[in-house]
Amino acid sequence: MQPILREVPFSFETERLLIRGPLPGDGAVVRTAVLESLNELRAWMPWAVNIPDETGYEAIIREKYLDYLARRDLMMLLWLKGTDTLIGGSGLHKIDWRVPKFEIGYWVRTAYTGNGYITEAVKGITKLAFDVLGAKRVEIRCDSLNERSAAVARRAGYPLEATLRHHDRHHLTGNLRDTLIFALVAD
Structure with a gap:
């Protein structure tokens, strides 16, 4: 099956979060969250080194929206349920639909660290990957x-x-660095 024909939910909920793909118009709020968290993000995320202006960030979000629709990359934004508060980002990346396999990435807005939101998001996205998308x-x-x-x-x-x-x-x-690989596989 061609990836673009695969059914992938655009949004779903966990106990405290609305997790959804990026939409046109999300650029400014995502950029604000990233800017507020730069001190923590820059150490680990190469994409957090050079932050584009608002127009540039909106263009990135629109490209990610198209990637989501085409099933090339599934960027997901993490919102506190029932609010318009963005608390971070995650998603399914480095997709290989032949297997299928995915890599989960994540970041959290500094003001929301230590509350278990990212663990909750990762568990929800993992469930989506295995139960809905057929991940191996x-x-x-x-x-x-x-x-x-x-x-x-x-x-x-x-x-x-x-x-x-x-x-x-x-x-x-x-400097040279080591990479840890954590993995779950289907039974």
């Missing part, structure tokens, strides 16, 4: 020094599968 494998990858990200993976039930030593260079320092 879902991975979470993070820098070995990113203890908070690794803790989210563990709390969401992902066992550590591998450590890729000297796998990449850090986007700010250029």
Whole structure:
């Protein structure tokens, strides 16, 4: 089946969150959340080094909207249920529909850390991947020094599968870094 023909929900809810794909018009609110969280994001997220202006960010969101519709990348925004408060982002990335397999990425707005929102989102997105999209494998990858990200993976039930030593260079320092791979597979 062609990826664009696959049925993928555009939004779903967990206990406290509305999780949905990006829509035209979301650029400004996403940019604001990222700017408020830059000190934490820059250390781990290469995309947080150079933040475009509002127009540029809106263009990115619209491209991600098209990617969602085409099933190339499923960026998801995390909203507190019943509000217009964006608390972070996540999604299913590096999609291989032949398997099918996905990689979950995530970030949280600084003001909302420590409340379990990201773990809740990851559990919900994992359920979507396996139960709705038929995933055979879902991975979470993070820098070995990113203890908070690794803790989210563990709390969401992902066992550590591998450590890729000297796998990449850090986007700010250029130092060699290790990558942790957490993975769940279908039975």
